Amino acid sequence: MFEFRILGICPETGARAGELITPHGVIPTPVFMPVGTRATVKAMSPREMLEIGTSILLSNTYHLYLRPGVDLIRKAGGLHRFMNWDGPILTDSGGFQVFSLSGINRVLDEGVEFASHLDGSRHLMTPELATSVQEGLGSDIAMCFDQCVELPCAKDEARQSVERTLRWARQSQEAHTREDQALFGIVQGALFDDLRSFCAQELIQMKFPGYAIGGLSVGESHDEMYRILDLLNPVLPQDKPRYLMGVGYPTNLVEGVARGVDMFDCVLPTRNGRNGTILTSQGRYNIKHGRFTEDWGPLDPHCDCYACREFSRAYIRHLYRSGEILGARLCSWHNLRYLIRLVKGAREAILNGTFPLYRASFHRLFEGGES
Amino acid sequence: MFEFRILGICPETGARAGELITPHGVIPTPVFMPVGTRATVKAMSPREMLEIGTSILLSNTYHLYLRPGVDLIRKAGGLHRFMNWDGPILTDSGGFQVFSLSGINRVLDEGVEFASHLDGSRHLMTPELATSVQEGLGSDIAMCFDQCVELPCAKDEARQSVERTLRWARQSQEAHTREDQALFGIVQGALFDDLRSFCAQELIQMKFPGYAIGGLSVGESHDEMYRILDLLNPVLPQDKPRYLMGVGYPTNLVEGVARGVDMFDCVLPTRNGRNGTILTSQGRYNIKHGRFTEDWGPLDPHCDCYACREFSRAYIRHLYRSGEILGARLCSWHNLRYLIRLVKGAREAILNGTFPLYRASFHRLFEGGES
Numbered sequence: 001m002f003e004f005r006i007l008g009i010c011p012e013t014g015a016r017a018g019e020l021i022t023p024h025g026v027i028p029t030p031v032f033m034p035v036g037t038r039a040t041v042k043a044m045s046p047r048e049m050l051e052i053g054t055s056i057l058l059s060n061t062y063h064l065y066l067r068p069g070v071d072l073i074r075k076a077g078g079l080h081r082f083m084n085w086d087g088p089i090l091t092d093s094g095g096f097q098v099f100s101l102s103g104i105n106r107v108l109d110e111g112v113e114f115a116s117h118l119d120g121s122r123h124l125m126t127p128e129l130a131t132s133v134q135e136g137l138g139s140d141i142a143m144c145f146d147q148c149v150e151l152p153c154a155k156d157e158a159r160q161s162v163e164r165t166l167r168w169a170r171q172s173q174e175a176h177t178r179e180d181q182a183l184f185g186i187v188q189g190a191l192f193d194d195l196r197s198f199c200a201q202e203l204i205q206m207k208f209p210g211y212a213i214g215g216l217s218v219g220e221s222h223d224e225m226y227r228i229l230d231l232l233n234p235v236l237p238q239d240k241p242r243y244l245m246g247v248g249y250p251t252n253l254v255e256g257v258a259r260g261v262d263m264f265d266c267v268l269p270t271r272n273g274r275n276g277t278i279l280t281s282q283g284r285y286n287i288k289h290g291r292f293t294e295d296w297g298p299l300d301p302h303c304d305c306y307a308c309r310e311f312s313r314a315y316i317r318h319l320y321r322s323g324e325i326l327g328a329r330l331c332s333w334h335n336l337r338y339l340i341r342l343v344k345g346a347r348e349a350i351l352n353g354t355f356p357l358y359r360a361s362f363h364r365l366f367e368g369g370e371s
Numbered sequence: 372m373f374e375f376r377i378l379g380i381c382p383e384t385g386a387r388a389g390e391l392i393t394p395h396g397v398i399p400t401p402v403f404m405p406v407g408t409r410a411t412v413k414a415m416s417p418r419e420m421l422e423i424g425t426s427i428l429l430s431n432t433y434h435l436y437l438r439p440g441v442d443l444i445r446k447a448g449g450l451h452r453f454m455n456w457d458g459p460i461l462t463d464s465g466g467f468q469v470f471s472l473s474g475i476n477r478v479l480d481e482g483v484e485f486a487s488h489l490d491g492s493r494h495l496m497t498p499e500l501a502t503s504v505q506e507g508l509g510s511d512i513a514m515c516f517d518q519c520v521e522l523p524c525a526k527d528e529a530r531q532s533v534e535r536t537l538r539w540a541r542q543s544q545e546a547h548t549r550e551d552q553a554l555f556g557i558v559q560g561a562l563f564d565d566l567r568s569f570c571a572q573e574l575i576q577m578k579f580p581g582y583a584i585g586g587l588s589v590g591e592s593h594d595e596m597y598r599i600l601d602l603l604n605p606v607l608p609q610d611k612p613r614y615l616m617g618v619g620y621p622t623n624l625v626e627g628v629a630r631g632v633d634m635f636d637c638v639l640p641t642r643n644g645r646n647g648t649i650l651t652s653q654g655r656y657n658i659k660h661g662r663f664t665e666d667w668g669p670l671d672p673h674c675d676c677y678a679c680r681e682f683s684r685a686y687i688r689h690l691y692r693s694g695e696i697l698g699a700r701l702c703s704w705h706n707l708r709y710l711i712r713l714v715k716g717a718r719e720a721i722l723n724g725t726f727p728l729y730r731a732s733f734h735r736l737f738e739g740g741e742s
Contacts, residue, residue, distance in 0.1 A: 038689075042696060043697070075665060314439075315453055322409045322438060325414040326411045
């Protein structure tokens with residue numbers, strides 16, 4: 001029911017192009033996965049997500065567990081039917097959100113005790129519960145419950161979090177029963193090379209169908225992120241998909257692909273979209289800026305999305321200044337399309353043997369134009 | 372360039388079905404016109420407006436005059452190109468908004484002095500300026516600048532407002548130069564039958580290509596509204612379109628059609644949509660109500676819109692409770708489609724000779740089901 005095939009490798013970098021087969025469809029990799037936190041990609045409709053070329057969505061266990069609750073989604077026939085998205089879905093385990101969103105949390109051996117950010121109610125999230133909730137949601141890919149740490153992080157603390165993450169990975173795997181759902185392991189270890197390697201090797205022993213790299217894009221430098229990716233690239237099994245969690249900045253996507261990453265997710269395109277920040281092939285800018293007042297060109301002259309085909313910067317700036325929902329819609333739409341196309345372009349370049357050129361050209365245009 | 376043809380009349384009520392030809396297309400009447408206050412129908416995109424069967428949009432002179440300003444829209448090539456809507460557009464004159472939105476306003480013989488609701492800046496809106504702004508916007512149908520009064524209203528005050536409205540109508544007409552834009556007169560007169568008749572007869576002398584009925588749906592009872600419509604129905608020329616301004620409640624639409632009205636506009640479907648109030652053939656309700664928690668049916672079982680075809684009440688309720696934009700989008704979408712279809716249905720019934728049946732059936736279902 002699950003299969004990962006590599007269709008091409010860049011001889012210079014090792015970047016991979018492949019496909020991941022799931023019960024809800026085939027995902028060409030590398031792939032950018034838009035985030036539908038609360039069973040909707042903010043400001044977008046499912047048919048728009050199809051139109052922009054989305055091949056897999058991510059949704060958040062923590063949020064759906066608290067509201068509307070997994071029982072309701074189970075009654076709906078699962079998350080796919082609830083949100084009317086028939087393509088593949090990946091759910092995270094909530095491991096990140098119980099730390100980042102909950103005001104109060106306490107890490108115990110059995111799990112994390114936390115207070116809901118919605119109403120303060122107390123909950124205990126365990127590897128077993130995170131697995132059971134994800135089975136109830138019925139995602140195609142589920143994640144092990146893991147312990148994230150903040151950066152900077154002392155080595156002792158990082159070691160403990162790796163040990164706990166590994167123990168919880170075993171418990172998640174034991175609790176997991178759905179054969180139509182793949183469970184991925186998550187490599188933690190902060191910025192410590194030996195802990196990252198150790199964590200990866202231990203997870204590989206457990207034979208997961210895919211491996212995620214967690215705990216990055218949380219404040220470290222690009223170079224630190226790339227060092228960890230370079231370290232893990234030869235360690236992780238070549239024949240399994242690798243997923244770099246929470247990363248969506250264009251530069252990081254291209255460099256992640258160059259370091260053997262197959263899957264990415266981030267709220268950046270929609271969050272940026274709602275505040276008027278536009279990601280383009282020629283850098284980023286904010287549409288509210290006065291210099292766009294009489295700019296009749298599209299958001300991004302190299303983009304093929306609805307927003308870029310049909311509306312001017314001057315009009316979209318007017319929508320933002322007026323607080324109109326269509327402004328948030330058009331910019332989210334464009335940003336998502338831009339990232340999906342950026343990663344899709346990397347895939348084609350890998351298959352065509354031109355990835356190093358694609359990478360260099362991206363950097364020249366994107367960073368050259370960044371404002 | 373403008374022509375109004377009557378294609379059928381209900382022998383029992385006098386309700387009319389026709390078509391209004393404009394430079395941007397033919398408008399089948401009676402018609403409901405969605406409102407794009409600030410050059411966008413809130414939460415909707417132009418292509419969605421086409422999909423739900425919109426044949427003409429309304430936009431607001433007051434709002435566009437203040438932001439982004441008519442100069443910018445003129446530079447864009449007019450409002451159609453600015454907002455990417457190639458169908459007909461009607462603009463109001465701002466007469467209503469200078470009273471309802473401006474904190475401070477003073478009625479002078481030459482116009483209305485008002486303070487912008489955006490930044491408090493002082494402006495003088497005159498019949499000449501309102502006409503010139505609408506010519507700059509390039510709408511297909513423009514409205515004379517008129518004086519609205521609040522209800523209840525003393526007769527003296529109403530008489531003065533009618534006299535001013537008539538004088539301003541003459542000035543608007545004299546100032547008007549665009550041949551590709553029709554200028555409609557507006558009947559005022561509060562709830563005084565003699566003033567309403569007088570105002571209508573005076574306007575008719577000026578030979579406008581269409582007549583609007585203003586100053587209703589501002590707090591009077593349904594019966595009072597219907598009395599004024601009954602009064603004006605035989606007075607207004609049969610061969611010109613009649614537009615009942617600011618009216619969008621389903622019952623009023625059907626009863627307006629029964630009293631010879633051809634055009635309606637209202638923010639009700641989008642405003643209701645954003646707060647979760649759903650208009651349906653079987654009455655209205657708020658989707659946030661707990662009884663929809665596990666309701667897997669559509670918003671309206673008799674509707675053919677995207678929201679009703681693809682999403683459940685339980686899911687849309689979840690979107691509202693979570694503050695998700697898609698909730699506002701789907702409910703605005705449905706409400707607009709419902710009103711457009713309601714009026715379109717009335718048109719077909721007039722042409723088929725079944726309008727009295729249509730009207731009775733509407734009342735039975737809509738008011739029977741209202742919650």
